[in-house]
Amino acid sequence: MVKNKRNQILEAASRSFSLFGYKGTTIDQVAKxxxxxxxxxxxxxxxxxxxxxxxxxxxIDELKAVFAEAIKEDQDGFENITSALDELHTFKEKxxxxxxxxxxxxxxxxxxxNKALQQVEYAMIDLVKQLLIKAERNGKIHCPNPQATxxxxxxxxLSLVTEFExxxxxxxxxxxxxxxxxxxxxxxxKDEA
Amino acid sequence: MVKNKRNQILEAASRSFSLFGYKGTTIDQVAKxxxxxxxxxxxxxxxxxxxxxxxxxxxIDELKAVFAEAIKEDQDGFENITSALDELHTFKEKxxxxxxxxxxxxxxxxxxxNKALQQVEYAMIDLVKQLLIKAERNGKIHCPNPQATxxxxxxxxLSLVTEFExxxxxxxxxxxxxxxxxxxxxxxxKDEA
Amino acid sequence: MVKNKRNQILEAASRSFSLFGYKGTTIDQVAKxxxxxxxxxxxxxxxxxxxxxxxxxxxIDELKAVFAEAIKEDQDGFENITSALDELHTFKEKxxxxxxxxxxxxxxxxxxxNKALQQVEYAMIDLVKQLLIKAERNGKIHCPNPQATxxxxxxxxLSLVTEFExxxxxxxxxxxxxxxxxxxxxxxxKDEA
Amino acid sequence: MVKNKRNQILEAASRSFSLFGYKGTTIDQVAKxxxxxxxxxxxxxxxxxxxxxxxxxxxIDELKAVFAEAIKEDQDGFENITSALDELHTFKEKxxxxxxxxxxxxxxxxxxxNKALQQVEYAMIDLVKQLLIKAERNGKIHCPNPQATxxxxxxxxLSLVTEFExxxxxxxxxxxxxxxxxxxxxxxxKDEA
DNA sequence: TATGAATGAGGCTTCATTCAT
DNA sequence: GATGAATGAAGCCTCATTCAT
Numbered sequence: 139m140v141k142n143k144r145n146q147i148l149e150a151a152s153r154s155f156s157l158f159g160y161k162g163t164t165i166d167q168v169a170k171x172x173x174x175x176x177x178x179x180x181x182x183x184x185x186x187x188x189x190x191x192x193x194x195x196x197x198i199d200e201l202k203a204v205f206a207e208a209i210k211e212d213q214d215g216f217e218n219i220t221s222a223l224d225e226l227h228t229f230k231e232k233x234x235x236x237x238x239x240x241x242x243x244x245x246x247x248x249x250x251x252n253k254a255l256q257q258v259e260y261a262m263i264d265l266v267k268q269l270l271i272k273a274e275r276n277g278k279i280h281c282p283n284p285q286a287t288x289x290x291x292x293x294x295x296l297s298l299v300t301e302f303e304x305x306x307x308x309x310x311x312x313x314x315x316x317x318x319x320x321x322x323x324x325x326x327x328k329d330e331a
Numbered sequence: 332m333v334k335n336k337r338n339q340i341l342e343a344a345s346r347s348f349s350l351f352g353y354k355g356t357t358i359d360q361v362a363k364x365x366x367x368x369x370x371x372x373x374x375x376x377x378x379x380x381x382x383x384x385x386x387x388x389x390x391i392d393e394l395k396a397v398f399a400e401a402i403k404e405d406q407d408g409f410e411n412i413t414s415a416l417d418e419l420h421t422f423k424e425k426x427x428x429x430x431x432x433x434x435x436x437x438x439x440x441x442x443x444x445n446k447a448l449q450q451v452e453y454a455m456i457d458l459v460k461q462l463l464i465k466a467e468r469n470g471k472i473h474c475p476n477p478q479a480t481x482x483x484x485x486x487x488x489l490s491l492v493t494e495f496e497x498x499x500x501x502x503x504x505x506x507x508x509x510x511x512x513x514x515x516x517x518x519x520x521k522d523e524a
Numbered sequence: 525m526v527k528n529k530r531n532q533i534l535e536a537a538s539r540s541f542s543l544f545g546y547k548g549t550t551i552d553q554v555a556k557x558x559x560x561x562x563x564x565x566x567x568x569x570x571x572x573x574x575x576x577x578x579x580x581x582x583x584i585d586e587l588k589a590v591f592a593e594a595i596k597e598d599q600d601g602f603e604n605i606t607s608a609l610d611e612l613h614t615f616k617e618k619x620x621x622x623x624x625x626x627x628x629x630x631x632x633x634x635x636x637x638n639k640a641l642q643q644v645e646y647a648m649i650d651l652v653k654q655l656l657i658k659a660e661r662n663g664k665i666h667c668p669n670p671q672a673t674x675x676x677x678x679x680x681x682l683s684l685v686t687e688f689e690x691x692x693x694x695x696x697x698x699x700x701x702x703x704x705x706x707x708x709x710x711x712x713x714k715d716e717a
Numbered sequence: 718m719v720k721n722k723r724n725q726i727l728e729a730a731s732r733s734f735s736l737f738g739y740k741g742t743t744i745d746q747v748a749k750x751x752x753x754x755x756x757x758x759x760x761x762x763x764x765x766x767x768x769x770x771x772x773x774x775x776x777i778d779e780l781k782a783v784f785a786e787a788i789k790e791d792q793d794g795f796e797n798i799t800s801a802l803d804e805l806h807t808f809k810e811k812x813x814x815x816x817x818x819x820x821x822x823x824x825x826x827x828x829x830x831n832k833a834l835q836q837v838e839y840a841m842i843d844l845v846k847q848l849l850i851k852a853e854r855n856g857k858i859h860c861p862n863p864q865a866t867x868x869x870x871x872x873x874x875l876s877l878v879t880e881f882e883x884x885x886x887x888x889x890x891x892x893x894x895x896x897x898x899x900x901x902x903x904x905x906x907k908d909e910a
Numbered sequence: 911t912a913t914g915a916a917t918g919a920g921g922c923t924t925c926a927t928t929c930a931t
Numbered sequence: 932g933a934t935g936a937a938t939g940a941a942g943c944c945t946c947a948t949t950c951a952t
Contacts, residue, residue, distance in 0.1 A: 143911095143912085161354045164945090164946060164947080165946075165947060165948085166946080166947095169913095169914090174912080174913085175912055175913040175914060176913075176914060176915095176948095177911095177912065177913045177914060177948095177949085177950085178911085178912055178913070178914095180947095180948070180949080181911070181912070181913095185947075185948075186947065186948090256498060259498075280513075282513070283506075283510065283513075285499060285500070286491070286495065286499075286510050287510075287513075287514065289490070289491075289494075289495050289499065290487055290490070290491070290510070290514060293486070293487065293490040293494070294483055294486065294487055294490075297482070297483070297486040297487075297490075298479075298482075298483070301482075301486070302479065302482050305449065305452075306478060306479075306482065307478070313476075317476065317479050317480075317483070320475070320476075320480075321480065321483060321514070321515055322514055336936080336937085357920085357921060357922085358921080358922065358923085359920095359921080359922095367937075367938085368937055368938040368939060369922095369923090369938075369939065370923090370924085370925085370936095370937065370938050370939060370940095371936075371937050371938070373922095373923070373924080374935095374936065374937070374938095378922075378923075379921095379922070379923095529915080529916085547740045550941085550942065550943085551942080551943065551944085552941095552942080552943095560916075560917085561916055561917040561918060562917075562918065562943095562944090563915095563916065563917050563918060563944090563945085563946085564915075564916050564917070566943095566944065566945080567914095567915065567916070567917095571943080571944075572942095572943070572944090642884065645884075668899070669892075669896065669899075671885055671886070672877075672881065672885075672896050673896075673900065675876070675877075675880075675881050675885065676873055676876070676877070676896070676900060679872070679873065679876040679880070680869055680872065680873060680876075683868070683869070683872040683873075683876075684865070684868075684869070687868075687872070688865065688868050691835060691838075692864055692865075692868065693864070699862075703862065703865050703866075703869070706861070706862075706866075707866065707869060707900065707901060708900060722932095722933090743924090743925060743926085744925075744926060744927085745925080745926095748935095753933080753934090754933055754934040754935060755926095755927095755934075755935060755936095756927095756928085756929085756932095756933065756934045756935060757932085757933055757934070759926095759927070759928080760932065760933070760934095764926075764927075765926065765927090
């Protein structure tokens with residue numbers, strides 16, 4: 139069962155990278171967590187970086203799929219940020235992993251891993267951008283720099299579901315959506331000068 | 332001149348940690364960049380972690396000082412986000428370093444370094460929070476969850492001056508301020524339903 | 525063959541510790557002498573001290589075994605120092621190693637190694653003491669301070685087979701026994717024949 | 718005061734070598750204990766080994782002097798082992814240092830240090846040997862192998878005042894003498910009283 | 911194909927020694 | 932002459948990777 143072992147390893151690596159980061163993950167760890175021999179890791183993957191790459195790719199693919207779904211369903215263009223975030227939120231853990239790996243990659247950054255990771259981010263941010271553009275065309279929002287807005291939305295979401303939860307307070311999904319509505323949709327200024 | 336060599340090393344370490352991260356930085360590297368012998372690093376610092384800690388502390392202290400200034404000058408309470416960001420922006424590089432180190436620490440996190448870093452973030456986010464609360468009392472803004480808002484403002488700022496610039500486009504200070512005004516002060520919704 | 529490599533290393537370490545002492549022995553040395561890679565040493569032993577400990581333990585165990593034999597065979601109680609020394613002498617090299625390691629341990633003494641080493645010495649000296657006490661009860665010898673006598677016998681034996689041989693003259697087994705008979709038997713014998 | 722500093726260092730090194738051994742003694746340690754700068758050690762001594770050598774030499778010289786005295790006073794030839802040991806015992810600490818250094822030297826043994834140390838031992842053992850020979854000529858003792866006997870006497874003395882005291886029980890001078898009388902005098906005396 | 915014992919490059923740290931002040 | 936900051940060789944240990952079974 140080639141695929142089976144490979145998946146065990148991928149799963150274990152995913153968990154380990156997420157918990158301990160790239161340098162903090164040893165092949166021994168992964169092998170043990172996957173319940174396979176150390177050598178087996180090297181029959182399934184070229185080397186540590188290749189394994190990292192594969193973990194990344196899997197997350198990327200899953201997230202892309204979610205977004206492909208999301209964009210199909212959203213016909214009105216960002217009208218209901220609520221449901222979009224709702225959808226997004228079902229993959230909170232995946233995003234948390236992405237955030238962790240992004241840290242890693244920024245820090246240790248083998249070029250290739252970096253590229254792979256940026257691919258996800260680009261894809262997701264670009265998707266948000268498309269939604270924003272559509273929404274503006276529909277006259278729903280005012281958004282002169284959709285690139286920056288999309289970037290901010292995505293990054294803010296990540297920050298909230300990773301660090302904020304960790305260091306300040308856990309957030310219910312409703313609170314999370316409220317925060318987004320407040321800040322991005324409406325703004326905090328009381329009387330708009 | 333004790334302080335001189337120590338500062339050379341601190342400076343070099345700062346650059347190296349910023350570029351390659353904690354694990355990615357070797358003492359040999361630092362020594363070479365500081366143009367001192369490897370052993371010299373160990374006359375100035377107990378060990379690698381101590382050096383890291385010192386780099387962190389220096390940034391922390393500088394940032395704390397900036398913020399102490401900033402809060403004094405802002406008498407109206409967040410009225411002019413413009414000038415606040417302006418002030419903040421003079422320390423862009425320091426923040427970029429903090430962001431990098433924060434990644435490191437989150438990933439490799441020796442407890443002590445982690446504590447030190449959170450201290451800065453707490454301090455800065457708390458400071459923003461105070462400004463927000465004051466502004467709300469003055470009726471300038473509507474802000475039901477100042478903690479979250481402060482967190483978002485700080486993190487968004489960091490994201491923009493680090494990753495956004497790196498991956499998408501460099502931002503002029505004016506653009507940066509515009510982005511903040513647009514998103515946080517006013518919001519992007521055209522007619523608020 | 526796990527035990528095989530482990531034994532190669534143990535053997536090599538034994539020789540190296542014996543020749544160059546603890547500090548004077550490098551892991552590289554041991555690895556080279558054992559004809560294994562440096563890393564292999566660390567698959568078999570936790571660290572250098574652990575290796576030292578293991579070497580010590582092996583000698584200890586061997587010597588304990590010899591003594592267990594010796595005491596069984598001596599039914600008359602130290603009557604025939606000749607045969608006792610004879611027996612003992614078959615492990616001359618081991619004792620020489622113990623002496624060397626004892627020097628090391630006294631000098632560099634990690635507590636644990638020290639404990640281990642004293643265990644052997646205590647065991648062996650105590651055994652001699654028991655023999656002395658038995659012999660005295662049987663009226664064979666006069667020995668008011670068996671502790672001191674046992675200590676002296678053991679240490680003298682060690683000195684003779686290590687330093688004396690090294691610095692003055694090699695000793696035939698018969699000479700060694702003669703020396704002991706002369707100095708200690710005649711000294712401690714109650715009725716002088 | 719050249720001699721003064723040099724003596725401070727010699728004194729400090731003596732203590733440190735005695736306490737921590739050769740490898741266990743750092744030049745920093747010695748400098749601190751001598752209350753001089755580290756560099757000063759190198760103005761007074763060529764290098765660490767030279768310092769060690771000097772410490773050794775000083776002990777050697779002192780002990781030689783004691784023995785020179787001892788042999789003059791003993792006109793009867795080993796008749797009164799009591800008074801000989803008595804004399805010897807006033808230099809117990811020196812002997813303990815010699816024992817410690819001897820361990821060191823055996824372990825780390827630079828040839829030169831080894832030679833130096835053996836010189837003391839040779840000198841002292843030889844002196845004992847002369848006494849033994851004289852005593853035998855006078856018909857006081859029976860001693861077919863004075864070399865070995867002298868060696869044993871000296872080593873036994875050292876063992877008793879170092880290890881035995883440390884590990885078993887402190888010895889009063891009287892006890893020590895009794896032990897020697899018991900083991901060696903009665904053993905080697907021709908006519909057993 | 912799966913395994914894990916074996917490997918060695920590379921990193922941190924210590925400390926004897928030098929040299930500018 | 933005295934000093935101690937600076938140095939780098941050398942030692943211990945980790946871990947990605949290989950290879951014989």
